[in-house]
Amino acid sequence: MKKIKFIVAGVILIVSGLLFSPWVTESFAKQRAINAFNDQWKNVQDGCGFNCKDCGVKTSEKTLLGRKVVIEYACGLLPSDSPEYHKKKELFVSFLGTVH
Template sequence: MKKIMLSVVLVFIVAGIIFAPWVTVSFAENRVTNKFDGQRKTVSDGCGFNCKDCGVKTTEKVLFGRKVVIEYACGLLPSDSLEYHQKKELFVSFIGTVH
């Protein structure tokens, strides 16, 4: 009986980690923007979200976390147009790390 209960508990724990319901859209967006801004805060003309329609573009629930796509621009731009914007796809894991 103890082995069955242990197996059931393990199945629920593994299912929880795989689907990670605690990694919400807002949690993933905050983790990604904080990580991105933190990496570039000491660079005076580095990359950032201070451009038209920049920031988090999409979030998608995937196994073990969320996939987040951001749009940003780097350096001193001649104009704020889409041709100078870049996109990057990042992953927020079930433990909150950004990759």
């Protein structure tokens, strides 16, 4: 009986650790999101990037199993570097470090 309680307690501890994923810090999630986005556009001519005014990570919010990160970026040649030509995208950084 003690063995079953020990196993159940271990499973509960592991599952709660995965759900709240304390190792996915804000700085880790921001860096993973930026790197994943840059990798996606690495070899694209006139692609998308963060080389615009006030572009980059806008918000980072803790969620179950990871973090939600909102980035702002621009694509191609812009008529002017103003927010009306920028785009926003929401990315999810999981507790495994993968970006979706």
